[in-house]
Amino acid sequence: xxxxxxxxxxxxxxxxxxxxxxxxxxxxxxxxxTKVYGAGGEVAVRAxxxxxxxxxxxxxxxxxxxxxxxxxxxxxxxxxxxxLSSGQIVVGGADLGSLSxxxxxxxRRDRIGFVFQSFNLVPTLTAxxxxxxPLALAGRRPDRAWFDEIVATVGLAxxxxxxxxxxxxxxxxxxxxxxxxxxxxxxxxxxxxxxxLDSRSGAEILGFLRRAVTxxxxxxxxxxxxxxxxxxxxxxxxxxxxxxxxxLESPTAAGVLDRLKALxx
Amino acid sequence: xxxxxxxxxxxxxxxxxxxxxxxxxxxxxxxxxLVVRAVRRCGRFGPSWRSGEAVLAERYAxxxxxxxxxRDRLSVLRERAK
Numbered sequence: 001x002x003x004x005x006x007x008x009x010x011x012x013x014x015x016x017x018x019x020x021x022x023x024x025x026x027x028x029x030x031x032x033x034t035k036v037y038g039a040g041g042e043v044a045v046r047a048x049x050x051x052x053x054x055x056x057x058x059x060x061x062x063x064x065x066x067x068x069x070x071x072x073x074x075x076x077x078x079x080x081x082x083x084l085s086s087g088q089i090v091v092g093g094a095d096l097g098s099l100s101x102x103x104x105x106x107x108r109r110d111r112i113g114f115v116f117q118s119f120n121l122v123p124t125l126t127a128x129x130x131x132x133x134p135l136a137l138a139g140r141r142p143d144r145a146w147f148d149e150i151v152a153t154v155g156l157a158x159x160x161x162x163x164x165x166x167x168x169x170x171x172x173x174x175x176x177x178x179x180x181x182x183x184x185x186x187x188x189x190x191x192x193x194x195x196x197l198d199s200r201s202g203a204e205i206l207g208f209l210r211r212a213v214t215x216x217x218x219x220x221x222x223x224x225x226x227x228x229x230x231x232x233x234x235x236x237x238x239x240x241x242x243x244x245x246x247x248l249e250s251p252t253a254a255g256v257l258d259r260l261k262a263l264x265x
Numbered sequence: 266x267x268x269x270x271x272x273x274x275x276x277x278x279x280x281x282x283x284x285x286x287x288x289x290x291x292x293x294x295x296x297x298x299l300v301v302r303a304v305r306r307c308g309r310f311g312p313s314w315r316s317g318e319a320v321l322a323e324r325y326a327x328x329x330x331x332x333x334x335x336r337d338r339l340s341v342l343r344e345r346a347k
Contacts, residue, residue, distance in 0.1 A: 079328065081327075081328060081329065108327055109323070109327070114326070114327055114328050116328055118331070118332055120325050120326055120328060120331075120332065120335075121326075122322045122325065122326065125322075130326075133322060133323070133326055134323070134326065136319075137319060137322075137323045179326065191328075
């Protein structure tokens, strides 16, 4: 199985490239993505420094790195929550930088699913209403078969009428995962999805994300600093100082830990 | 024969306008239908679900605003709605 691979650049070529499996269209890609905060001044910080990477369809990728490595910035830029200083982000064939605000809003609504560390569920809605929220706002009816499949995958069938306050953290995050999947997005982006969970609930969430990829054919990218979380992924990418510095195929927690240690994270 | 035609004419023109009274009725039926449909679409989330809150919920769900900002803005919306 081929997947996300990063190669070290030959001296002088500048920048790392990562290619997906030949022929398969990537669900999302960053091309020479650079993000500079405080541009021009002496305090300019290069949060992303010429990153090129593809996220192939139907794959589970973990983005790892020490804090400040730019991994969250990369995810935010992929999500269209933040814009690049230079370079391109392409999601489902669309260059985010060339879209109008309205087109970007629609793309984010229909083709990108999000999972956050803090769940971001609407407290006044039931689990079912939270899951179907992206569809309701788009004026679309849920595809019942798909809805049932997602709900069964995350094991929420008997919790649909509960409000977030009546659910455990793990259950709330399962609702968030189901909400992210309900529009059959091009890509699901998860920012430290297990950061607020105990290890058992965290393992469950990672298991559901894994099943979303393996059984439902979805594409998932998570940002995490937990080597165990990366162990669920098909590939792990390592960022340091805004650069893509390494990658691992079929990573194991131990293998990831070694690489992170090497990076000083 | 002439009388017959005259009677028919009266019959036709005399009762014809009667159908016009249905038009406001149809008009109101259409309005009610549209209102019911709109309410169903938004009202799935209960009577308190106003459009401002829906937009806010979407921005929260998409990570554009965090939990604190969501709560703050929601309380402002509700304050105004009073």
